[in-house]
Amino acid sequence: MKSQFKLIKPAIVPVLDPAFRPPVLANRAFLAEVETSGSGVPFLVAVERDHGRVSRFDTKVFDPRHPRAAANFFYVERILKFLLWQFGGWKVTIHGPVELVHYLQACYCDSGCRRFDAEFWGDQTYEREMCIVHVPTPSDVPEVNDGSGSAVALNWQGWRIGFDLGASDRKVAVVKDGRLALRPDGEPVLSEEYVWDPKPQKEISWHFEQIDWILREAEKAIKAVDPSARVEAIGGSSAGVYVDGRVRVASLFRGITPRERFDAEAAPIFKNLEKKWGIPLRLENDGDVTALAGAISLQDGAVLGLAMGSSLAGGYVDSNMKIKGWMNELAFAPVDYNPNAAVDEWSRDFGVGANYFSQQAVGRLIPLAGIDMPDLPADALPLRLKRVQELMTNDDERARRIYETIGVYFGYSVAHFCDFYKPVRHLEVLGRVVSGKGGEIILSEARRVLESEFPELADLHFYEPDEREKRHGQAAAAASLPIV
Numbered sequence: 001m002k003s004q005f006k007l008i009k010p011a012i013v014p015v016l017d018p019a020f021r022p023p024v025l026a027n028r029a030f031l032a033e034v035e036t037s038g039s040g041v042p043f044l045v046a047v048e049r050d051h052g053r054v055s056r057f058d059t060k061v062f063d064p065r066h067p068r069a070a071a072n073f074f075y076v077e078r079i080l081k082f083l084l085w086q087f088g089g090w091k092v093t094i095h096g097p098v099e100l101v102h103y104l105q106a107c108y109c110d111s112g113c114r115r116f117d118a119e120f121w122g123d124q125t126y127e128r129e130m131c132i133v134h135v136p137t138p139s140d141v142p143e144v145n146d147g148s149g150s151a152v153a154l155n156w157q158g159w160r161i162g163f164d165l166g167a168s169d170r171k172v173a174v175v176k177d178g179r180l181a182l183r184p185d186g187e188p189v190l191s192e193e194y195v196w197d198p199k200p201q202k203e204i205s206w207h208f209e210q211i212d213w214i215l216r217e218a219e220k221a222i223k224a225v226d227p228s229a230r231v232e233a234i235g236g237s238s239a240g241v242y243v244d245g246r247v248r249v250a251s252l253f254r255g256i257t258p259r260e261r262f263d264a265e266a267a268p269i270f271k272n273l274e275k276k277w278g279i280p281l282r283l284e285n286d287g288d289v290t291a292l293a294g295a296i297s298l299q300d301g302a303v304l305g306l307a308m309g310s311s312l313a314g315g316y317v318d319s320n321m322k323i324k325g326w327m328n329e330l331a332f333a334p335v336d337y338n339p340n341a342a343v344d345e346w347s348r349d350f351g352v353g354a355n356y357f358s359q360q361a362v363g364r365l366i367p368l369a370g371i372d373m374p375d376l377p378a379d380a381l382p383l384r385l386k387r388v389q390e391l392m393t394n395d396d397e398r399a400r401r402i403y404e405t406i407g408v409y410f411g412y413s414v415a416h417f418c419d420f421y422k423p424v425r426h427l428e429v430l431g432r433v434v435s436g437k438g439g440e441i442i443l444s445e446a447r448r449v450l451e452s453e454f455p456e457l458a459d460l461h462f463y464e465p466d467e468r469e470k471r472h473g474q475a476a477a478a479a480s481l482p483i484v
Contacts, residue, residue, distance in 0.1 A: 004068075004070040004071045004073075004074065005026065005030065005071040005073075005074035005075060005337075006026065006029060006030070006033075006071070007021040007026050007337050007338065008021065008022070008025035008026050008029050009021065010022050010025060010408070010412060010449075010453070011452060011453055012408055012411070012448065012449050012452060012453070013408070014404070014405040014408040014409060015401050015404050015405055015408075016365050016368040016369055016401055016402065016404075016405040017365075017368070017405055017409075019338045019340060019341075020336055020338060020341075020408070020409065020412075021336060021337045021338040022335075022336070022337070022412035022413070022415075022416065023078065023082075023334055023335065023336070023337050023412075023413075023416050024412055024413075024415045024416035024419060024454075025412070025453075026337050027075070027078075027079075027416075027419065028419075030071060030075055031059070031060060033068065034060050034061060034062055035060070037062065037066060037068065039062055039063040039065075039066040040060040040061065040062065040063070041060065041061060041062070041063050041064075041096065041097065042058065042059075042060060042095060042096060042138060043058075043059050043060060043061045043072075043076060043094070043095070043096035043097075043100070044056070044057075044058045044059075044094065044095040044096065044138055044141045045057045045058070045059075045079070045080065045083060045092065045093075045094050045141075046092070046093040046094075046141045046142040046143075047083055047084065047087045047088075047089035047091070047092055048089055048090065048091040048092075048093070048142065049087065049088045049089045049090065049126065049243075049325070049327075050126060050243050050244055051147055051244070052145065052147070053145055053146055053147040053325060054142045054143065054144060054145045054146075055083075055086075055087040055089070055144060055146070055324075055326065056141070056142075056143070056144045057079070057083050057420070059079065061075065061076065061096060061097065061100065063097075064097045064099060069097075072097070072100055073100065073103055076096075076100050076103075076104065077103070077104065077107060077114075078334050078337065080092065080104055081114065081117065081332075081333070081334055081349070082333045082334055082420060083420075084117055084121055085117075085327065085328075085329045085330060085331075085332045085333040086326060086327070086328060086330070086333065086420055086421075087326045087327060088121060088125065088126075088241075088243075088326060088327030088329070089121060089126070090121055090122050090125070090126035090128040090129075090130055090131065091128070091130075091131045091132075091133070092104070092130075092131070092132045092133070093133050093135055093140075093141055093142055094132065094133070094134055094135070094141075095134070095135050095136070095137065095138050095140060095141045096134075098134050101132060101133075101134040102134075104132050105132045108130055108132055114349075116346070116347045116348060116349070117332075117347065117349075118130040120249070124248060124249055125241055125243060125248045125249060125327075126243060126248075146324050146325055147325060150322050150323055150324050150325040151322055151483055152292065152321065152322055152323060152480055152481060152483075153480060153482075153483055153484075154178055154296065154321060154480050155178055156177070156178055156232075156233075156480065156484065157177050157178075158176070158177070158230075158232040158233075159174070159175075159176050159181070159222050159226075159229050159230065159231055159232060160174075160175045160176070160231065160232055160233050160234065160235065160479040160480075160482070161173070161174060161175070161215055161218040161219070161222075161231055161233075161234045161235075161479060162175050162234075162235050162236065162475040162476050162477065162478035162479030162480075163211070163214060163215065163218075163234070163235075163236045163237075163475055163478060164236065164237045164238070164286060164289065164474045164475045164478060165198075165211070165236065165237070165238040165239065165252060165286075166238075166239055166286070167198075167199065167239060167251065167252065167310070168195065168196070168197070169193040169194060169195050169196065170193065170194045170196055170210065170211065170214050171191075171192070171193045171194075171474065171475040172190065172191070172192060172193075172194075172214040172215065172217065172218050172475055173188065173190065173191040173218070173472055173475035173476040173478075173479065174188070174189040174190040174191070174218050174221050174222055175476050175479035175480075176189075178480065179476070180472055180476040181222075181225075183225075188472060189221050189222065189225055190217065190218055190221035190222075191472040191475065191476065192214075192217075194214055196210055198210070198252045198253070198255075199251060199252065199254050199255060200255050201255045202255045202256065202257075204253070204256055204265040204266055204269060207252070207253065207266075207269060208269055208272065208273070211269075211273060212273060212276070215234065215273075215277070218231075219231055231277070231279060232279065232280075232484060233279055233280045233281070233282075233479070233482035233484050234273075234274075234277060234279065234280070234281040234282075234479075234482065235281070235282050235283075235284075235478040235479045235480060235481035235482050236270070236281070236282070236283045236284075236478050236481075237283070237284055237285065237286040237288070237289035237290075237474060237475075237477075237478045238250065238252065238283060238285070238286055239251065239252060239285075239286050239313075240252060240253075240285065241285065241327060241329065242270075242283055242284065242285055245270050245271055245274075245281075245282065245283045246267045246268060246270070246271065247262075247266050247267045247268075247269060247270070248267070250266075253266040253269075270283045280482040280483075280484055281482065282481040282482040282483075283481075284323060284478075284481055285315070285327065285328065286313065286315075286474070287305060287307065287313040287314045287315030287328045288305075288315040288316065288317070288323040288324075288326075288328065289315065289323075289474055289477055289478050289481070290305045290307060290313070290315050290428065290430070290474055290477075291303045291304065291305030291315035291316055291317045291323070291428060292315070292317050292321075292323060292477045292478075292480070293465070293469060293473035293474045293476070293477035294317070294426065294428035294463055294465065294469075294473075295317040295321055295426075296473070296477055296480070297465065297469055297473060298426055298463060300321075300425065300426065301317050301318055301319045301320060301321040301322075301425075302317070302318065302319045302423045302424055302425040302426060303316070303317045303424075303425070303426045303427075303428055303463075304316050304417060304418075304421050304424045304426070304427050304428070305317075305427075305428040305430075306330070306357070306417075306427065306428070306429055306430075306431075307430050307431040308357045308358055308361075308429075308430075308431035308432070308433035308434050309358060309359065309431040309432050309433065310358060310359055310360075310381070310382075311331045311354045311358045311360070312330050312331040312353040312354050312356075312357040312358050313328075313329075313330070313331070313431075314328035314329070314330035315328050316328055316421055319423060330353045330417075331352065331353045331354035331358070332344070332347055332349070332352050332353065332354070333352060333353050334349075334351050334352055334353075335351060335352065335353050335356050335357075335409065335412075335413045335416065336350070336351030336356065336409075337351060338350075338351060341355075342355040342364055353413075356406070356409045356413070357406065357409070357410065357413070357433065358431075358433060359381040359382060359384070359385045359432065359433060360381060361406055361409075361433070362381070362384065362385045362388055362402060362406075362433060363378070363381045363384050363385070365401075365402045365405055365406070366384060366388065366402065369398040369399070369401050369402050370398050371388070371391070371398050371399070371402075373387055382432075385432060385433065388402060388438070389435070389436055389437075389438060392436065392437045392438045392441075393436065393437060395437075399438065400441060402438075403437075403438040403439075403441035403442050403445075404441055404445050406433070406442050406445075407441055407442040407443065407444065407445025407446050407448075407449075408445050408446075408449055410442055410443075410445070410446040410449075411445060411446035411447070411448065411449025411450050411453070412449055412453070414427060414446060414450065414457070414460070415449075415450065415453070415454045415457055418457060418460075424460065425460070425461060426460075426461045426463050427460055427461065427462050427463065428463045428464075428465065429443065429462055429463070429464055430464065430465055430470065434464075439464075443462055443464075446462075447462070
């Protein structure tokens with residue numbers, strides 16, 4: 001079948017997926033061809049999210065009159081898809097060929113191929129109908145404006161509480177003067193995790209009490225050390241999508257249905273906690289706070305955090321040690337341009353991150369590696385990952401091929417991410433998929449790809465948090481979120 005947009009076979013081919021076609025190679029080849037043609041025209045994209053905050057991505061495409069202009073359509077569709085899941089946003093302003101804008105409008109309508117994305121970011125997340133508009137001149141495209149909401153203060157004084165909410169546990173930490181509060185013996189005043197199972201709970205009061213309880217435990221620990229102490233602020237991170245501290249999409253609250261009840265009860269839960277405590281409370285997505293914890297540990301910014309667990313989570317801290325207020329939901333960002341790539345069951349799109357860097361990826365590759373698990377259901381992904389990890393511990397060659405494949409995916413995708421996240425000096429990597437021997441293989445293969453194909457990224461620092469940071473770092477880092 002003829003393809004207008006040229007897909008590039010990688011020099012290092014994933015052993016279990018020879019049809020893998022990295023976006024970074026195809027995008028760079030396309031832009032090089034546009035440049036060589038002498039017929040490139042600007043394609044400027046501004047994505048607006050809450051409070052008028054705007055992010056930009058400027059690129060080029062073929063002039064519509066050029067014989068290769070048909071390649072533009074695939075390129076701009078994949079680029080906009082990535083930008084929306086990187087930045088988040090409800091309004092897209094574009095300066096470029098108007099026919100490309102019309103095409104994207106058709107993709108992101110209620111009958112278009114990106115209906116899921118339009119509904120997710122428009123109706124569900126920002127509570128606005130998604131809008132894609134064309135503007136005639138470059139000056140009409142909004143400038144970058146990340147807003148003051150992205151700032152983080154790391155040199156604060158006093159007592160604070162930090163928390164992190166996951167699918168199976170709640171972590172809480174007592175923090176003082178910008179760092180985890182320690183007793184004279186060097187042990188934390190309080191840094192604990194408490195098991196919970198929020199998904200099936202149908203009453204928001206249950207969630208409220210469960211979160212409030214860990215905050216009160218932290219306050220008790222502070223008072224035990226200093227009876228006259230006062231909690232100055234609370235910072236938190238949580239799995240899900242949050243806008244201005246309001247819950248928009250989060251599996252933790254999936255039992256609160258229908259949507260009208262969710263918006264009335266679940267959405268304001270953290271605002272209601274702030275009212276109860278009467279002090280500043282700021283919540284951000286867990287990916288950004290993970291990256292912030294890495295930046296604090298490294299004492300340097302430009303950190304891209306990627307967590308490979310039940311799905312793929314992302315976060316970014318810039319050179320100034322600030323989070324950007326982006327969404328970084330890279331589980332739905334394109335990482336494979338092969339049109340026959342695995343299709344995500346939720347978004348119904350092909351080649352997106354969750355199927356390449358998570359336990360879903362391992363599950364997809366198990367049969368391709370020739371591994372049979374008749375005793376485990378196909379949807380028992382955590383157990384299947386554990387079985388592969390056990391095989392890898394015994395140097396099973398089939399398991400090794402799974403990790404080698406993910407490692408090659410990862411190397412090309414890291415280069416792809418670095419074309420959008422700038423700058424990146426440190427890549428923080430964590431999650432069950434990259435634990436143990438298998439994780440070592442993934443990172444080794446990724447480094448091999450970068451050294452061979454992207455020498456400009458060969459010095460990128462791969463950072464793996466130690467067990468202490470994994471236990472204490474994220475909740476403690478969250479305490480630095482409020483600006484008091």
